[in-house]
Amino acid sequence: MSEMPRFAAGATVRVKDDWPERRGPCHIRTPHYIRGRTGTVVRPLGAFANPEDLAFAKPAPKRTLYHVLFAQEPLWQEGKAGDTVMVEVFEHWLEPHPIKQEA
Amino acid sequence: MAAPPRPDSIALLDRLMAALVARGIVTEAEVAERQANTDKASPETGARMVARAWTDPAYRALLLSDGRAAAEEMGVSMAGAPPLGVLENAPGRHHLVVCTLCSCYPRAVLGYPPNWYKSFAYRSRAVREPRQVLAEWGLNLPDTVEVRVVDSTADYRWMVLPMRPAGTEGWDATRLAALVTRDALVGVAVPVAA
Incomplete structure (x- = not known):
C-alpha cells in the first residue's frame, strides 16, 4: 500500500450521503442502504484500483478499502438489536464522524 | 438448468473474443485456463480447507x-483470483455472505x-431480514448469537469458517470434510454430525 490508511480499526465513520447515479452514468460499489449511515471501521483491507474509474477504462488510482460494521437495526428500522452488517467500503466514501459511538 | 445458448449469442461471443485477442488483452489459452480452474473448483475444496483448519491450528x-x-497450500491455483477472506464463526457470532x-x-x-445466491430475493432479503431467511432454510439461531451479514461489495471474496460440530471428536480431516456443505461455507447452514 503506497499511502497510510486514513482510518484505523475502531474509528467511527459516516458513509457519504452522495448519489452520483443521479448525476450521470457511473459504477458504484457502495450500496444505497449504507449511504449517510454511521458505522465502525473493522480494519483496512488493502488498496485496490478504484472501480468507479476501472468501469470506464479510465486511469484508476488505488484507494484504501475498509471493512465497515453497521448495526443491523438502525439501517432498516427492523431486525434484532446486536445483529450487524459488514460491508467493504472505499476510503473516498468515508468521512470521520464526530460523535463517539457507544461501545 | 439454463437454456442452451442461442446461435446469435455464440456468434457475438466469438466476435468479442476475436477482438480481445486482436488487441492483446487476453489469449485463448488464458481464457481456457481460467475456465478450467473454475470448472475444477467445487465446494469440496472449501470443505477440505475447513476440515484441515479444524484439525490443524497452524493451518487455521x-x-x-x-x-x-x-x-494455495491446498493446491488451488489462485492466479488472477481476488483475495480470499475467511469469516470465523464462533459460539456468539454467525456469518452470512451475500452480494x-x-x-x-x-x-x-x-x-x-448456485442460482439462489444470484437471485433478487436472496440478495435483497439476506441483508435486511437475515434471521427470517435463515429460518426458512431451517436454521434457527438463538437470540444470544449475533448474526453478521457480510455484503461482498468490492475486491475481496468471502468464505465462512463454520464451527466444528459436537460429536466429531477424533474424526480425521477426510471424514470431517464430508460434513461441510456449500451452504455452510456461505453461512445459510451449519454443519452437523450425521
Missing part, C-alpha cells in the same frame, strides 16, 4: 490471516455460485 491461523495462501450488488462469490474455492 493461516486460513484466517491469508485465505489466498491457505488455498447485494451482483453475485461476487469465492469461485476459486467454491466453484460456480
